[in-house]
Amino acid sequence: MEFAPSAADALRRAAEVRDPSLILILSDVNMPGMSGLDMLPKVRADYPHVPVIMITAYGDAETRRKAIERGAHALLTKPIDFALLRQEIDTRLEQAA
Numbered sequence: 001m002e003f004a005p006s007a008a009d010a011l012r013r014a015a016e017v018r019d020p021s022l023i024l025i026l027s028d029v030n031m032p033g034m035s036g037l038d039m040l041p042k043v044r045a046d047y048p049h050v051p052v053i054m055i056t057a058y059g060d061a062e063t064r065r066k067a068i069e070r071g072a073h074a075l076l077t078k079p080i081d082f083a084l085l086r087q088e089i090d091t092r093l094e095q096a097a
Contacts, residue, residue, distance in 0.1 A: 007034035011042060022050055024092055029056035029063060029075075037066050044071035051092035055080065 004010035007027070014022055025043060027036040036054055043052055051073045056063055059077030067075040074088045 006032050007036060007039035011039065011046075014043070014047065022047060023096060024089065025050055025052045026089075027052060027054055029054055029058070029067070037063075037070055040067070040070035040072060049096065051096055053085075053088050053092065 002013050004013050010025070010027065014025070025047075027039065029036040031039075036056075040052060040054075043050065052071060054067045054072045054075045055078060056067075056075060057078045059075065064075050073092055076085060076088065
């Protein structure tokens with residue numbers, strides 16, 4: 001498991017992965033420098049097989065639409081329901097397998 005403090009750092013770390021160990025990306029929508037919504041098309045272009053789950057404090061319809069349109073597999077709102085997060089992770093990993 002890797003943690004990145006920004007979208008740019010996450011993209012750099014993902015590019016360094018040389019094996020199939022990149023199996024899921026969990027990202028906040030609001031991050032310094034580049035939003036998770038702006039990061040999504042880059043992730044989809046470089047890692048189309050890797051599911052992305054987005055998290056946001058702003059679960060409005062427009063944010064949800066943008067996230068799904070740009071390639072997120074799910075959008076969860078804060079405060080995080082950890083049982084739902086676990087279910088989403090398990091579902092995405094099963095689909096990717």
